[in-house]
Amino acid sequence: MSEPANPVVHADFDLDRLFSYRLSVLSNRISGAISREYHRRFGLAITEWRVMAVLGRFPGLSAGEVAARTAMDKVAVSRAVARLLERALIQREIHGDDRRRSVLALTDEGFRVYDEVAPMVIEYHQRMLEPLTEEERTMLDRLIDKLAGEGVRRIEG
Numbered sequence: 001m002s003e004p005a006n007p008v009v010h011a012d013f014d015l016d017r018l019f020s021y022r023l024s025v026l027s028n029r030i031s032g033a034i035s036r037e038y039h040r041r042f043g044l045a046i047t048e049w050r051v052m053a054v055l056g057r058f059p060g061l062s063a064g065e066v067a068a069r070t071a072m073d074k075v076a077v078s079r080a081v082a083r084l085l086e087r088a089l090i091q092r093e094i095h096g097d098d099r100r101r102s103v104l105a106l107t108d109e110g111f112r113v114y115d116e117v118a119p120m121v122i123e124y125h126q127r128m129l130e131p132l133t134e135e136e137r138t139m140l141d142r143l144i145d146k147l148a149g150e151g152v153r154r155i156e157g
Helices: 019-042 044-056 063-070 074-086 108-129 134-157
Strands: 089-095 102-106
Touching: 019 044, 019 108, 044 063, 044 074, 044 089, 063 074, 063 108, 074 089, 074 102, 102 108, 102 134
Parallel strands: none
Antiparallel strands: 089 102
């Protein structure tokens, strides 16, 4: 068999060294490890817990605002909100000033679950960060903040 006259040359692309890919994989592994426990205990999916976590900290957001704050897909947030409403873990109310806008908040039962899951999530994160020195943790926080601000602005244009 003979070689083609003009072989096609493809880009040299080492996905395993690409920062965004590595960060995504790390995030998925962390979320998966933590979510197993709150899924087992409370039947919550990752998206459902993220909605609850945001509403626990910032009550009165619309579903669109939750999606923007978490950078989750609006459809995924909408499905999570529907499941949480069904389970009475959150409630939807009409915004006082804008009758067309609805806002979300945790119910008493939602806060009961939130108050159990939040400390568990914090403990998992603390255990995950144990291999880092205090200086490394501080640097990591600064680097993430810098990339989330200036870095993302550069690629979003």
